[in-house]
Amino acid sequence: MREFDLLQPKTLNDALEALAQNNATIRPLGGGTDMLVDLRARRVQPDTLVALQGVNELRGVTRANGHLHVGASTTIAEILKNPLFAPFNALRQAASVFANPMIRNSATIAGNIGSASPAGDMLPPLLALNAQIELVSRNETRVMPLSEFFLGPRKTAKRADELISSIQLLVTSNQSPVSNPQSSAFYKLGLRQADAISLVSVAVWLERDGEKIRDVRIALGAVAPRPMRATRAEEILRGQIFSETNLKESARIASTECSPISDLRASADYRRRMIAVYVRRMIEQAWQHF
């Protein structure tokens, strides 16, 4: 394998300083579970890696001002363990089927986002939960909705001198008596029951008001160049009674909103059908959680 330098900064400033050198072949290294396999296969050939493991500012999960602030270096395993993630069922479901337990111990949430694979497991739940992403560089800090972050396959709005510093999720749980109950669900369909790369993945988030769905977000993975929201399918359900007819129609619309490809793993047609099946199943599942 090609040789590279490994920088191990101890502070965020040092890490950002290194990135600001604007060396085109410098890359941040989170858990390394994607990067190191890619390196060995010579798919990426950076001269320098900046390991973020030792940067304390990127760690930690805290709750404040109705938001959950999730440090970039938070591992997938921590999402499963930390009770602060309890309100975000879809996120925990995705974490529980994310690669394998050892990968989950290393892989970070920012790494999965930064890789921006159309099939990244954590992305649909984060979209369905309306996550915000915070980017830092030596000169500025900016926050944007995650839905604006993904530009295409492995392309994002992050500049080479920027790091993902955190993810923010809105918590409006039972602590606030006025808010409506919320629920979310996630499913990843693999090929032949193998935990391989997903054929399709679906995350939904619901807010309930009596027998009505007050608000809804539906996010789809692996069926478009980037993880996407099925906004037209959401429209069918938003503000409506939870009914068999609406559910079917929304699932049907979702399957037309996406643009999957045919490849060795499955046909585009099959992927569309599975979107319809799992949008419906996930909304039912989320509703049952109330």
Next chain:
Amino acid sequence: MTNLNMTVNGKPISIEIEANEYLAAALRYKLGLTGTKIGCDEAECGACTVIVNGTPVDSCIYPALKAQGAEVLTIEGLAQTWAATEPGVATEPGVATEPGVVTEQGVVTEPGSVTTPALHPLQAHFIHQGALQCGYCTPGMLMQSKHLLDHNPNPTTDEIKVALKDTLCRCGAYVAIMNAIQFAAEEMREPNAARQTVIPNLPATKAPLDVIGKPLPRPDAIAKATGAAKYTDDYAFPDMLWGATLRAKFPHAKILKLDVAQAQALPGVRAVLTHHDVPGSKNHGLIYNDWPVLCYDKVRYQGDAVAIVAADTREIAQRALDLIEVAYEPLPVVDNPVDALKPETIIVNDGTGHGNLLKHIHVEKGDIDKGFAEADVIIENEYHSPFYEHAFMEPECSIGRVLENGRIEVICGSQIPYEDRRQIAAALNMEEREVRVRGALIGGGFGGKEDIAAQIHVALLAKATGRPVKMLYSRHESLVSHPKRHATVIRVKTGAKQDGTLVASQATIYGDSGAYASLGDKVMTRAATHAAGPYAVPNVKIDCYAMYTNNPPAGAFRGFGVTQSAFAVESNMDELAHQLNMDPFELRRMNALRIGSTTSTGQVVKESAGLLECIRLVEQEVKRQRDSNLQSPVSKLQSWGFAAAFKNTGLGGGAPDKSAAEVEVFEDGTAEVRSSAAEIGQGLPTVLAMITAEELGLPYENVRVLLSDTDLTPDGGPTTASRQTFVTGNAARYAAKGMREILAETASEYLDAAPAQLTFKDGYVSQNGHKLPFAEIVKRARQENRPTRYLHEYFAPATKPLGVEGDMHFGFSYAAQAALIELDPDTGETHVLKIVTATDIGRALNPLALQGQVEGGIMMCLGNALTEEFIVEKGKVWSDLFAKYKMPSIKHTPEIVSFIVEDEISAGPFGAKGVGEISSIPTTPAITNAIYNACGVRVRRLPVDQDALLLAMRAGKLET
């Protein structure tokens, strides 16, 4: 270079390390802790699992520098974690002693702990439950299990499946692994409680003899459970170089120019060799000498070797490959066997003088036209199966070195050591006596380690450099280079009377044997001779074409062609049963081979035909379960499917099938049995030790086994065709008998009895209440100048070639299986919930090892049906990483109910036949027949494609 300081297994360690080094490699090559295995180097298989600061990691992709200051625990340190916390744990050395007698299904009478102070309870129970076979995944499996039990002292089966779902075991020992973890957990919760030792999944078998028939642990089990077991890559020599192979750039191309000057000039490179540097035979091959050692005129598949390099480090060797210049003229790619047979198609390999036709195999019996004329129902269909990959957990590795006297030694994991010796000698233009092949432990083979991999290359490089050279294939290289299971196209036509009597069976089979012959001829012969199924059919006509193409070579793979034809014929049989409105069990029973039946090749079955009993047992169990469990979940479709199969034991077809074994006895009352026969995880040393112990009346643990060293052990022949238990088992048995006769001569004088009246038992020789220790007899025999070693060359019963009247095989094993599947009608996803299996293997020599083979075979064939497909597109391998080849994991493990039928074969050791392959053959059609019963769609193409299945269901089509 940076200094890496960490604590490994409690000891502080400081080593120099580069930024691009990984923890697994550092542990193995810098610290010599070779218990941690590397299976894939891509975090897919879990073999490299170690615990860093309390967390399991895939050490193959864990940068070593990340472990700065960390506490690292490897397999070598596992036992001490238990000894440290529980000093007073059970002291009975239960592993080494005989666990006692099986009284009923799974229960062993001797109570007490199996843990010794030297082992962690997980290690002890893995050994005792048969949860390790080839042993290569075992260290990773144990470390992952330890982490699970650290956090969950009482895991359910489902929790174990979640925790271990990405730690792969290709031997398929998952049932035993789950049991072992639960027993270990129990023992760790209550270390001092008395408890009965139970092996829950053990099938009922005949009453054991002194040793034979008992569920004894493997002789190498402790070494495998503690990380002490040595596979080829675990060996290192001073001044050892690393080798690397330049593979073809195209699947089919002329080589126009080959320039190695730049590569040779790279500092650290010690040799760069091409075909010019092969002094002897330019080709190698098991039956046909058609496979270039290094390509000279053209390349015929993507994995072809063009040049080899030896260098100071693995990295330099890899970099040197990039500097070798090769100019190619690409040629048209032949990518399927049907095209390969067309006269206008370019010739890939003329190894047999018949163009792309490697072999046309013709089987004929009776009058096929007359047969179909008599048929009331005719079923005709075409079936397709893809290439499959063995995916043994240990990638190929060879070490070559020049011995002091100029001889060449090659250490490798080979299924046929003497064949390696012949081929190495031929390529190096040396005498066979000048070559020594030493077998290391093998991390799985399944047929994939019968052909030459790097054995000749390391010998050439060692000779060129005068230094030891190691070649370790990456997983990618392993996947693209070694032979696969044949992809096939099989058209089967089956004719029957209205009452179900089969009257005619016809098949046309195309087998894709890839670029080189390997064992393609023999594999496709087996596919053809078994293509009428395990049935007596009066009129048979089978034509099979084994073809050269530009795909990776296809050769031996557990099932040896019968896996493919059984899928076709058993699917047709199931369809026939439906057409005739007959019970599928009844249709098979009516036609099953039995004593007096004649096979497709004209062989009359004279003994040991337990198929009817297999069918009866499976039918009884399935009907019992069906009656007792009528409800199925509303949203899912559940159904049973059934299939039967047979498989020859031994080479057959007129090939001389012999094995030699030597037994030596020692004055300490022990014996050693020796043979060059490969242990690939199946349990051969267990069987040889048991047979020798039984015949000499020694305790099992007093017999050592030495395998696979061409200087020290006689030729046991290939580990193939489920033959070793029978052939080398017999060789060991007769060698031990011969040794006993000599010792009886000595003992008879002291015990005042005729030699034939003496009893050899429990380490004593006795007669009428007088007895002498075995050790004493050996001492006296030596004083009397009697030999203390005995060699026996065993020749299996002679067989006849295909097409010649008589017995093509000396024996067959039989099996029947039923699968219960669950199908999601909205998505086409299929899960196997349960397998009921009955296997006729003649005699269960060791029920524990036998069950391991049965369960492992089922897991492998479950992958064949549902999860696996080795994809090659226009000669280019797509499945070139484990991430792109999905074999079953622990979470695919169904409930397995296993029955053993012991219909003894007279020539077998204690009546035993082969088991390695038969267990895996009926699983695929049992699953696909169950899918038909669930949704009405016939699967004609493997593996089951959920996409196509759903489409067919939606469209109301009857097949996919």
